[in-house]
Amino acid sequence: MLRFLSQRLLVLVPVLLGVSMLSFLLLYLIPGDVVDILMGQESGEPARLAEMRRLFGIDRSLPARYAEWLGEALRGDLGRSFVTKRPVLSEIMTAFPVTLQLTAASLLVALAAGLPLGILVAVRRGRASSIGISLLVLLVLSVPSFWLGILLILVTSLYLHWFPPQGLVLLWVQPVEALKQLLLPSLALGLALGAMVMRMTRSCILEVLAQDYVRTARAKGIAETLVIGHHALRNALIPVVTLVGLQFGYLLGGAIVIEEIFSLPGMGRLVLRSIAQRDFPLVQGVLLLAGTGVVLLNLCVDMLYLALDPRLRRR
């Protein structure tokens, strides 16, 4: 087990190296740099601009810059944002908890809505209620989440005269305020994800219910709830876990559009802002974190498989 874990963690090294090299190269290739952005339309004397580029250190060759960045990163120093001059790590640590709580809340909504509905629809297959729910879910799936988000804001603010608090509210600092803030965006994100979970759950359960051992269990006289809850669900959940795990990793990178609409200063907004401003150190830091997150998350998903599927444990 320990060997398995350490092997998987070692994968982090080539992944992070690869991610950092690729993003450095891509950023470099994009036209425009931070000096252009900061000067904007008022950009002027070439001597002035050259001097600013020298101050930022972006006048040197790409390999030299990468080597310097790598050296510092290995020592735990991710540098400072070109634009705000704050340490990259503290910028990320300000944005990450916001995204984390949004992602967690959205997943909760997705699972709470998607799993039971999926099971229900699978079990009552063919009935009117099942078809009705499926259609509704299809509708939610077809609607873009940002449209849903704006609609939710409009409805609650115009008709309920309630507008969620905006900005940075952390769950462990101000729980009640944070929950108020999380309600609408997690609904907007979570319902869409929940629709996917529901459909995946439904098809997995249907597949499992057609298996021989289920027929055997029913023949043995086991209560239907136990058949589904104990025998069928565990096997059906494996693809659902994959889906949720992948989505979690994707969402941790920041649900950019939802964060923009609800003014949540999370990773999505941070990434968008830093790319638009060509803020090299910040983009590098964020992508590094994202890469780490994806690798670790895949590891967790695999561990979850081990827990769910005993057949895997024998290896």
Add this chain to the structure above:
Amino acid sequence: MTRRTTRWIPALCVALLAAVTLAGAVEAQQPKRGGILNIADPVGPPVLDPHKDGSYQSSGMVLTIMYEGLLIRDEKGELRGHLAETWKAVSPTVYEFKIRRGVTFHNGREMDSSDVKYSFERVIEPKTGSPFRAIWSVIDKVEAPDKWTVRFTLKYPSAPFLNYLAGPYAHQIVAKEAVEQHGDLNQVAVGTGPFKLVEYVPDSHLKLERHAGYWKKGVPYLDGLNIRIVKDESARLAAARAGATDMTYVTAVNAPAVKADRNLTLVEGDNVFYGMTLAQFIPNASKAPFTDQRVRQAMNLSIDRKEMVDTVVFGSGVVSGPIPPGMGPFAVKPDYRVDVERAKALLREAGHPNGFKATAKVSPQYPLDVADCQMIKAQLGKIGIELEIQLVEWGQFLKEWLGGNYDTVCLTSGPLADPDAFTYDYFHSKSPRNRAKFVTGELDDIVTQARQAVDPAKRRELLVEAQRRIQELAPVIYLYSANGFEVHRTPVKGYKPNRISRYGLSETWLDK
């Protein structure tokens, strides 16, 4: 009691009632103290250092409340003393200012002439890396001969100098010890302004509180400001309607919704934040066929500015020449006529009887610019010029435009403080900010003279002449100047809007 003595009772009651009502009415006009004003801004300042941030349209929303300069512009646009009480021009290149006493920084220390000297030297110092160094490099030296006097010696006579002292380009006075303690002023703010910084999370929010030691007695009325950065316009509007924010900004498209809401007041005009922008269509005057003046004039004659104002900003703007009409009496009101036949004739003369093809670059981050571009494409199509619109991301757009790698661009610039920026900076062949790569030097003479004419009447004459020549040569096709839209909830009183400063918040109060 007899009948006689009781007759005055009703009269007394009426008198008392009248007195109470009158007192109530009078009280409603008096500013009430206290309260926190909630503001939703579309962008936030990337850093708080007034000498380093080049994007005054975002930082100006905050820095003008925390920091102050020597002079200030009043509602009529006249220069008034602010941190300086009086000033005089000792010679065409030497100015002397008497510094106001009793001004305290947010850290409690009293401000004096050494702070003024320090601040301007900091801006000019190359190591500071100020984007506005070019503007202040007209200063040869700053001296503080005594505690309350500052003397500026300029390298040459400069008409815009006094105007720039009223902002918004790094004109603010900062405290030396704050810079030395923190290295820079990016995350902290120690100014003399009516509000001081309590908390700042970039891209999220700012909390400001009243500066108890503010030099102007009696203000500010508010206890503090809560500024949130809300990028999405519909979210800002929803917040205003729901009462979550007391003040915010929208664009023309949402103006009707604001007007329809009883709880909201719309303040519209060119002297409102984000107002007096200048929409332009800029051909590359160093690239054929735009090197030919006739081609540029032909384009000038085919664009219907009135139609653009009506369609793109729903009528909330004015047609403009090189200097927006709202800037002052020296701005010439342009007399554009659309003459398609003459335009076609000019093109024929220039050797393009069947028109030509060209690209127009525009950044989708600015939807109004994109709309302008689409209208120009339609209008120029009538004389045979086929424009292909290319949407280019802002960073890339800047690179290509500033590098001269374009045919034409559609661009809007924000309000500028002095007409010199619209003339010298844009069109002098040696100016690094030369807008349209217009380097023939034909305008050099007139714009330099206008820059150095310190006498207002003479300057006005020269500026009028400069505008006439610019329109004739048409290196930039000017379109219109749009209004800004501010939204206030009804309890917000006393705010005097200004297109480049929110200093009016010092006299704002909440009627609730």
